[in-house]
Amino acid sequence: MEPTLRVIHGGKEPARELPAEPPPSELSGWGMYPRVQGRQRLSENLERITEGATLTRGLGRSYGDASLPGAPGATVAGSVLADRLLAFDRETGLVRAEAGVTLMRLNRLSLPRGWFVPVTPGTHWVTLGGMVAADVHGKNHHVAGTFGEHVRSLRLRLADGRRIEVSDEHERALFRATLGGMGLTGHILEVTFQMARVPSPWIWQESEQVASFEAILERLADAGRDWPYTVCWNDLLNDGPGLGRGLIVRGRWAEPGEAPARRPPWRSAPTLPLLLPSWALQPWMVRVHNLARYLAHGARVRHAIAHPETFFYPLDVVREWNRLYGRRGFIQYQAVLPGPHDHPRHRQLIATLRRRRGDVYLCVIKDCGAEGRGLLSFPRPGVSYALDLPVGRGTQSLVDALNELVIAEGGRIYLAKDALTRAEHFRAMERDRLPAFQAVRDTWDPERRLKSALSVRLFGDAP
DSSP states (O other): OOOOOOOOOOOOOOOOOOOOOOOOOEEEEEEEEEEEEEEEOOOSSEEEEEEEEEEEEOOOSSSSSTSSOEEEEOOOEEEETOEEEEEEEETTOOEEEETTTTHHHHHHHGGGGEESSSSSSSHHHOOOOHHHHHOOOOTTTTHHOGGGGGGEEEEEEOOOOOOOEEEESSSHHHHHTTSSSSOOEEEEEEEEEOOOEEESOOOOEEEEEOOSSSHHHHHHHHHHHSSSSSEEEEOSOOTTTTTTTTEEEEEEEOOOTOOOOOOOOOOOOOOEEEOOTTTSSEEEEEEHHHHHHHHHHOOSSSSEEEOOOHOOGGGGGBBTTGGGGGOOOOEEEEHHHHHHTTOOOHHHHHHHHHHHHHHOSSEEEEEEEEEOTTTOOOOEEEEEEEEEEEETTTTHHHHHHHHHHHHHOOEEETTTTTSSSSSHHHHHHHTTHHHHHHHHHHOOTTTTTTOOOOHHHTTOOOO
16 A cells, blocks of 8 residues: 655745845856856745746766756756655655765764665765766665666756646656656656664674786675675776775665664764865875875775765765865766676776876766666666766867777766766667657657756757
């Protein structure tokens, strides 16, 4: 029997006067590249401010241009003030919430009550609407799929202004196109999804030092058979015999008998106060950091009871850490290569990076499981690489070379991270899925009123 939600918030507050149209300001994603001029409306009344807006933007934590207006001066709606938890069934874990609810707030409300989001990305500074638009995945994709697999329904404002509820039972094609559709199929107003019951608010964690790239992939495959959460940190700046060495981290929710009696205290992260000069972060500094991190772990396998914020969101330990890269910004190139972990294509990716002198400041490798319901969702069975690269003169050619490898191997890129992929490369990667997605847009938004800088760059939308 379908569970009944307990209403927490009694309904919408009376409509209020909207603030005057905001002046243009410089907007960017988390990577600070590119930057565009745009107008961002902010109000707790998301339904009203999405009227006539070309896109909805959450916390701007997609790395590239997915949350940016498609033309200079265009207006986007900011969802962050629409952050009400509308209903929660404490027996089943079914939640209905406004799109601007942050994952951080949701976690802090739900975890002490024995519930956690079924899938979480690597930062909790994202909104529910953004999680749906990007159809985020996490360390447990090989067992839990993407966040979209746990979404029951969505409330949208369509391009023509109508409001509609979509699900697998009602307007299925639109629902599935919205999961991972980067906000191009409708403004996401509300999300109803299923939380996961957890036995304790702690993580049982195991970590291991691994001396080579090949061994990392082998350990990752082994860990995926036994652990729900797996991830590898990998050093790709070391040109010597240590190239590709790193740490593998495995985890599961701790059982009550293993967990400390006290709930984990929430902590406030310090903020990097200034945008550093672009020259401040150099490859040699990252090499030293990587070596210290690798050696500090030591050779033995380590076990620990970990705080969930430490385990799931290690980069959130410092807020605004993207300022380390300075005004030049950085990109995170994330691609999934299909097939087994021991396939030569993985070594080819590393060889491409070294041949092109790609300075990878951070590399995270994860398992990907089965494809989800979203028409353009990123994951597919294989291995995912997330690579932080400072923006410089050779970055575009490096991305081109990586994309040519990804196309040849049948992989795909993650649109939530992308900033530099060329339209022809994207069409080649998505030649089997893109027609179905565009057909949904043709049905619901034939004039392409909803667009972003990303859709102008990759989908051929007019600015």
